Amino acid sequence: MSSFIAAFGWIFDPAHNVGPDGIPARLGEHMLYTLLTLVIAAAVAVPIGFLIGHTGRGRGLAVQISGGLRSLPTLGLVILLALLLGIGLIGPLIALVVIAIPPLLAGAYAGVESVDRATVDAARAVGMTEWQILWKVEVPIGLPLIVGGLRSAALQAIATWTVAAYIPLGGLGRYLYDALPLRDYPQMLAGAILVIALALVVDGLFAIVQRLVTPRGVSEGRVSEVHDTMRSASGRGAVLAD
């Protein structure tokens, strides 16, 4: 308990809230790295995910590649790329993008795929172009799942950027690595608490966004949709029995 008090004492110490290694600066770096990671990873993964979800092709391959990327050891990848590309932001950024791609990809194709194929077929039959089907039907209806992918990618990036601070880089992970040789446990704990707090806040914000983007007609319809399906299923049964 006393170590927590010490850690919070460290966090609220005015001396730790200014300057290039003050909390606002480190927090800002961490969020900037995370944002950069998400933007680049989304630029790669979301279009591919939409394509897979819309066409229904390439899903198996995407699952395999995502699985492969997921199983890469995170810290090993960060260090390897840092060694290959030199110390700096680029190496870990590439590693982090690679790590953020699988959840984004999965969210994007699962979201698009989750739309009832009969709905998509109807949209096509009344004269929507494929592009309009994607943007006016599949994306709006699948948005909660797409945002869900972004949510897990963001959490993954926040966690991994903490570890990646091992390469001399900014971000909240610095507090852990700087304090370790000094055995400055209040600072280490403070760093851990800050990372956890950031992750929780981001997770909470995404939870709210996910709820906001759930289309009204879809969220309210669940019960009666099930009802309708059952009704039409039994109707079909009756026809067969004839």
Place this chain on the structure above:
Amino acid sequence: MIEFRSVTKQFPDGTVAVDDFSLIIPSHKTTVLVGSSGSGKTTILRMINRMIDPTHGSILIDDRDVAGLNPVALRRSIGYVMQNSGLLPHRTVAQNIATVPRLRGVRRASARSQALELMQTVGLDAELADRYPSQLSGGQQQRVGVARGLAVDPNILLMDEPFGAVDPLVRAELQHELLRLQGELGKTVVFVTHDVDEALLLGDQIVIFRRGGVVAQKGTPAEILASPADEFVASFVGADRGKRALHVEHTRGGDIVVDSDGNAAGVLADENAAS
């Protein structure tokens, strides 16, 4: 007029859904395609708006081969109504009806007022305009589907078992509504169903399919009832069961019409109803 000229459709997996099919579908009339499941009715219907392209043969609308038309533009010019309505779940009733006009660039406000008019045409309360499809009954959803099909004032209306998933009472109501609408609008309707009674009620021309997409008989309801081409058709329309062979029976309560099983089918109206 829609014309099928020796149309064959073989799917990539080898299934021949439609084999050398020819038919003329006259304008401003209702043509009903009826037959058992898997006989190729939906495939035929969807070849008209190029949702499916034939492997052989051609389909002409007013003497123009649809193969030469842009599929998206073609679909926007043809109404399409399907089972389970196919409405967009994230859009309100009015927005669903206005979908195609909006795609064609009609302004939001005028698309909406037109949608409200159409709701009245198909017998929907204007109060429902801002509901979502999931908040409607099955019958209401189908009415919205019909309104959406009519939204661009198409010459052709394709209907694929539009009333297949609603209960019999609502179905009867929707069928009569469609008859009324068709009397006013005179569209070229192509209607697919499993239900012979529905076919006889709605069709000016009926095409009966047997398995494998082969036409068993085509003609007016009267022609088909009066002279079924073969046993298959006879059993399909129920003529063999005597279901439609009615005779009058005199009872103390008055004259009633009875089918061959002895079940009462109706009463004989006083005046020369038989003519």
